[in-house]
Amino acid sequence: MSLADDRNRIAEILDEISLLEHEQGRPLLSVVVVQIETGRPGKGFYKLATNLRLFSGKSDIDEMEFFIATVKSAYATWKV
Numbered sequence: 298m299s300l301a302d303d304r305n306r307i308a309e310i311l312d313e314i315s316l317l318e319h320e321q322g323r324p325l326l327s328v329v330v331v332q333i334e335t336g337r338p339g340k341g342f343y344k345l346a347t348n349l350r351l352f353s354g355k356s357d358i359d360e361m362e363f364f365i366a367t368v369k370s371a372y373a374t375w376k377v
């Protein structure tokens with residue numbers, strides 16, 4: 298994870314997974330991949346959610362609320 302190319306490839310894979318999940322009407326599964334420093338997804342997660350018109354927030358609080366709601370939705374979807 299120390300190499301930028303590795304991080305970028307992982308981000309691409311997460312985006313692909315999330316797009317497939319979204320197409321199936323499920324929450325963005327990449328929500329469970331969080332940064333060590335913040336305990337939240339990186340900016341790419343919010344960018345993808347914005348591009349998919351799932352998120353339109355601007356502030357850190359908006360991001361946190363979307364993150365929490367998406368985590369809850371993913372858990373509810375996959376717990377069965």
